Amino acid sequence: xxxxxxxQDETQRAANYEAVKSTVKTDVAAEIASxxxxxxDDSRLANIAGGMREKAVDEVVETHREVExxxxxxRVSQVVDYVFCVIYGLLALRxxxxxxxxxxxxxxxxxxxxxxxxxxxxFRGIVPSPSxxxxxxxxxxxxxxLIVYGLVHLAxxxxxxxxxxxxxxx
Numbered sequence: 481x482x483x484x485x486x487x488q489d490e491t492q493r494a495a496n497y498e499a500v501k502s503t504v505k506t507d508v509a510a511e512i513a514s515x516x517x518x519x520x521d522d523s524r525l526a527n528i529a530g531g532m533r534e535k536a537v538d539e540v541v542e543t544h545r546e547v548e549x550x551x552x553x554x555r556v557s558q559v560v561d562y563v564f565c566v567i568y569g570l571l572a573l574r575x576x577x578x579x580x581x582x583x584x585x586x587x588x589x590x591x592x593x594x595x596x597x598x599x600x601x602x603f604r605g606i607v608p609s610p611s612x613x614x615x616x617x618x619x620x621x622x623x624x625x626l627i628v629y630g631l632v633h634l635a636x637x638x639x640x641x642x643x644x645x646x647x648x649x650x
Contacts, residue, residue: 553644557637564633568626570596575622581615600625 574596582589603625611617 550644553640557640560633560636560640564629567599567629571599571622571626571629574600575619575626578609578617578619578622581617599629603628 570592573592577589577592584590584593600622603621605621606624607620609617609619609621
């Protein structure tokens with residue numbers, strides 16, 4: 481009976497060993513498969529992340545280009561604004577000099593007239609300029625010129641804004 485008991489214990493241990501070995505083997509195989517899936521998922525995620533990173537960099541580069549282009553057009557717009565402000569100022573001075581009947585023999589008056597003649601020439605004689613005694617004249621062609629130059633100024637700035645606005649895609 482002792483021999484049978486020992487044989488049974490040995491058989492039981494061998495069976496338990498095989499069961500444990502089989503369980504460990506199954507668990508290890510499952511863990512290897514899981515890690516292999518993770519590696520495949522990691523590589524897939526790495527590809528997706530790489531694509532997203534590339535798209536983000538492209539978008540940053542494009543945004544930088546847009547900002548630089550906007551800055552250039554803003555600078556052009558500032559120059560245009562400055563030029564038109566000078567034109568408005570000179571024409572307004574000419575209007576005031578005509579309105580207050582400034583002596584045309586004065587050096588400053590001659591300077592303003594000579595500088596503004598090219599700006600005023602296309603509008604001279606469009607409408608009559610009413611005068612009163614003493615030489616005070618409301619030079620309506622200068623007023624008309626100021627309005628036209630204002631409209632041209634608005635049109636140029638509007639055109640510059642068209643070039644600056646970024647086209648967004650959804």
